[in-house]
Amino acid sequence: MACAFELRGIQRNLAALEAAGVKAVAISADTNDESRELCRKANLTFPLLSDRNAQVIRSYDLLVPNGGEDNRDISGIAEFLLDSSGTVRWRHFGETKAERLVEEAKKL
Amino acid sequence: MAAKLWNWRLWAGFGLSIAALAGYVFWVNETRAVFWPALLLFAVAAVLLLSGLKRRSRDPELYRGKVAGYVLTSLSVLILGLFGFVAYQVSRVFPDAKNAPQIGQRAPEFSLADANGNNVTLAQLLSTPIANSGSATRATKGLLVVFYRGYW
Numbered sequence: 001m002a003c004a005f006e007l008r009g010i011q012r013n014l015a016a017l018e019a020a021g022v023k024a025v026a027i028s029a030d031t032n033d034e035s036r037e038l039c040r041k042a043n044l045t046f047p048l049l050s051d052r053n054a055q056v057i058r059s060y061d062l063l064v065p066n067g068g069e070d071n072r073d074i075s076g077i078a079e080f081l082l083d084s085s086g087t088v089r090w091r092h093f094g095e096t097k098a099e100r101l102v103e104e105a106k107k108l
Numbered sequence: 109m110a111a112k113l114w115n116w117r118l119w120a121g122f123g124l125s126i127a128a129l130a131g132y133v134f135w136v137n138e139t140r141a142v143f144w145p146a147l148l149l150f151a152v153a154a155v156l157l158l159s160g161l162k163r164r165s166r167d168p169e170l171y172r173g174k175v176a177g178y179v180l181t182s183l184s185v186l187i188l189g190l191f192g193f194v195a196y197q198v199s200r201v202f203p204d205a206k207n208a209p210q211i212g213q214r215a216p217e218f219s220l221a222d223a224n225g226n227n228v229t230l231a232q233l234l235s236t237p238i239a240n241s242g243s244a245t246r247a248t249k250g251l252l253v254v255f256y257r258g259y260w
């Protein structure tokens with residue numbers, strides 16, 4: 001559950017993000033079942049989207065070939081803040097603290 | 109005999125290798141392109157260290173740094189090795205992301221199933237208001253899209 005730390009941090013700061021008018025959504029190459037399991041275990045209320053064939057992950061150029069268990073293709077860690085027109089206003093690669101995401105969200 | 113001269117090239121080379129590794133670790137999350145400047149710093153460090161060693165072996169009477177020369181050079185090689193290891197790990201864990209959407213660019217549209225199998229699109233996330241737990245809703249000013257490695 002390497003990455004659930006970041007998602008849990010976002011969950012804890014979800015109210016602050018939403019207060020800034022920002023929704024959260026998370027994408028991985030997991031199956032729906034795996035996402036549902038993670039949602040339940042980590043009490044995540046924002047959507048986890050399942051990009052099973054990594055098509056979207058590829059379109060964001062974030063694919064890490066054979067990076068996961070069983071040499072599965074997985075997504076690299078990245079965060080994008082989009083404004084309401086869908087334009088990228090801030091981005092970051094690798095994990096980051098949710099507090100920083102809130103800070104950036106407030107600048108939108 | 110006069111005091112020997114300080115062989116500053118050895119220390120500068122050593123300092124530069126530390127700076128190269130530290131700079132790489134500090135900036136790699138912001139931009140992967142930091143790899144090349146770091147490598148360049150290591151190259152400069154190597155030149156300084158080698159010329160420092162050469163100077164010392166040519167004029168052992170003139171320069172200090174007999175022990176320091178070998179210690180600092182060995183440490184720098186270790187630091188370079190550490191840099192190689194970290195950069196390899198980064199390449200395994202992080203994508204290149206050269207063509208990831210840049211600031212100011214439109215994020216690519218997506219349409220994916222959520223954990224319950226319902227389809228969710230980027231356009232839909234941006235255009236629907238934020239549903240609070242209460243009855244109050246708030247207009248969506250933005251969207252945080254997080255990519256994560258997955259539950260494994």
